Amino acid sequence: MIMERKRMDCPALPPGWKKEEVIRKSGLSxxxxxxxxYSPTGKKFRxxxxxxxxxxxxxDLGCFDFRTGKMMPSKLQKNKQRLRNENFNLFKLFWEKxxxxxxxxxxxxxxxxTMELPKGLQxxxxxxxxxxxxxxxxxxxxxxxTPITGQTSAAAxxxxxxxxxxxxxxxxxxxxxxxxxxxQELKVHRARKSLEEALMVxxxxxxxxxxxxxxx
Amino acid sequence: MIMERKRMDCPALPPGWKKEEVIRKSGLSxxxxxxxxYSPTGKKFRxxxxxxxxxxxxxDLGCFDFRTGKMMPSKLQKNKQRLRNENFNLFKLFWEKxxxxxxxxxxxxxxxxTMELPKGLQxxxxxxxxxxxxxxxxxxxxxxxTPITGQTSAAAxxxxxxxxxxxxxxxxxxxxxxxxxxxQELKVHRARKSLEEALMVxxxxxxxxxxxxxxx
DNA sequence: CGGAGTGATTTA
DNA sequence: TAAATCACTCCG
Numbered sequence: 001m002i003m004e005r006k007r008m009d010c011p012a013l014p015p016g017w018k019k020e021e022v023i024r025k026s027g028l029s030x031x032x033x034x035x036x037x038y039s040p041t042g043k044k045f046r047x048x049x050x051x052x053x054x055x056x057x058x059x060d061l062g063c064f065d066f067r068t069g070k071m072m073p074s075k076l077q078k079n080k081q082r083l084r085n086e087n088f089n090l091f092k093l094f095w096e097k098x099x100x101x102x103x104x105x106x107x108x109x110x111x112x113x114t115m116e117l118p119k120g121l122q123x124x125x126x127x128x129x130x131x132x133x134x135x136x137x138x139x140x141x142x143x144x145x146t147p148i149t150g151q152t153s154a155a156a157x158x159x160x161x162x163x164x165x166x167x168x169x170x171x172x173x174x175x176x177x178x179x180x181x182x183x184q185e186l187k188v189h190r191a192r193k194s195l196e197e198a199l200m201v202x203x204x205x206x207x208x209x210x211x212x213x214x215x216x
Numbered sequence: 217m218i219m220e221r222k223r224m225d226c227p228a229l230p231p232g233w234k235k236e237e238v239i240r241k242s243g244l245s246x247x248x249x250x251x252x253x254y255s256p257t258g259k260k261f262r263x264x265x266x267x268x269x270x271x272x273x274x275x276d277l278g279c280f281d282f283r284t285g286k287m288m289p290s291k292l293q294k295n296k297q298r299l300r301n302e303n304f305n306l307f308k309l310f311w312e313k314x315x316x317x318x319x320x321x322x323x324x325x326x327x328x329x330t331m332e333l334p335k336g337l338q339x340x341x342x343x344x345x346x347x348x349x350x351x352x353x354x355x356x357x358x359x360x361x362t363p364i365t366g367q368t369s370a371a372a373x374x375x376x377x378x379x380x381x382x383x384x385x386x387x388x389x390x391x392x393x394x395x396x397x398x399x400q401e402l403k404v405h406r407a408r409k410s411l412e413e414a415l416m417v418x419x420x421x422x423x424x425x426x427x428x429x430x431x432x
Numbered sequence: 433c434g435g436a437g438t439g440a441t442t443t444a
Numbered sequence: 445t446a447a448a449t450c451a452c453t454c455c456g
Binding site for chain 4 (some may be wrong): 022032047048049050066067
Binding site for chain 2 (some may be wrong): 452453455
């Protein structure tokens with residue numbers, strides 16, 4: 001008899017918060033479970049982001065595991081890298097689309113995955129996150145209609161997408177001309193579309209973040 | 217001035233059926249809308265299941281999109297493949313775990329993905345679905361404590377997980393002995409655990425299926 | 433119109 | 445791919 005419908009106390013959260021796990025009984029996802037949290041006032045929370053927005057800085061959920069309801073110190077590092085990785089995917093999408101047809105090697109994928117943000121872009125203060133910076137850069141790239149260029153190196157020749165140095169034009173070892181772009185017109189258009197969406201949504205999200213779920 | 221309160225004809229349904237869309241004016245869901253249908257006799261329908269029950273086999277709503285009121289061919293395939301895929305995943309999990317260490321080739325994955333159910337198991341009547349059959353078989357396998365065996369073929373030799381024929385022991389080209397299992401004791405235990413869960417939930421789901429939505 | 437329960441989409 | 449998040453359906 002598994003009675004997973006009781007609202008349990010959750011020691012990892014402030015007093016009065018409850019956790020509930022509900023098993024899905026039918027449909028495609030039968031057998032999976034959903035975890036919910038309830039504030040002391042009874043408001044229901046269905047995801048960690050939602051919880052974070054509500055709690056704000058009052059509670060650090062960095063190492064909080066939403067599913068188990070416990071603190072997982074191991075999660076901390078992952079979280080630190082999360083936003084960074086998130087924006088990296090944005091970049092990857094953009095470059096991958098743009099470079100389609102140039103056949104960048106498989107190595108590119110690996111390099112991108114393990115790459116760190118350039119030192120010069122990191123730690124620009126508590127208020128300015130990597131997210132903000134990356135969005136700005138991505139935006140600039142998006143708006144630019146001139147070919148992308150920068151400094152050269154042997155490594156870059158082999159892996160066009162390698163990020164060399166940000167003190168000058170972001171990267172190099174390849175040039176994407178308007179001609180190249182025309183050849184990929186449809187696909188590039190999709191890439192831009194994706195980026196537009198992402199940027200717009202990003203803006204909306206940040207705006208919403210300061211107005212939504214503030215009904216404490 | 218958007219007057220979304222008119223009852224419109226709905227070409228996707230039999231003559232005389234009307235569709236209405238009502239915008240929510242307040243509350244958390246302000247701006248969202250509800251869609252209703254009206255039969256030729258004026259009876260109101262608020263959901264697709266309700267509509268399906270009423271129309272029965274007269275109209276196939278498989279690809280009918282309730283919100284738009286139009287037929288969406290793309291929906292059809294998804295629906296048809298859903299239950300099958302669900303059970304296939306069950307099987308895949310089971311075999312993958314059990315075969316771990318035998319290093320079945322990559323082809324296996326592809327074969328499993330594109331494989332159809334054996335003819336002999338299909339169309340056993342309207343009441344007995346693929347879901348039921350597959351669950352029964354999975355259950356039998358789960359309960360069995362004897363090595364799995366069956367007929368042989370060249371293809372099977374290369375792809376242990378290929379499903380050859382169900383008229384006899386389900387498949388072959390490999391034997392999983394108790395020794396093999398012991399080597400994988402912990403992992404196999406997890407596999408069984410997963411299967412138990414799935415079967416239990418499956419049972420619940422089927423029970424629910426026969427009591428729910430049958431109020432024609 | 434609310435909201436629990438599920439599907440669909442995105443992320444890791 | 446599976447897990448997490450988000451969006452929607454459907455019935456009270």
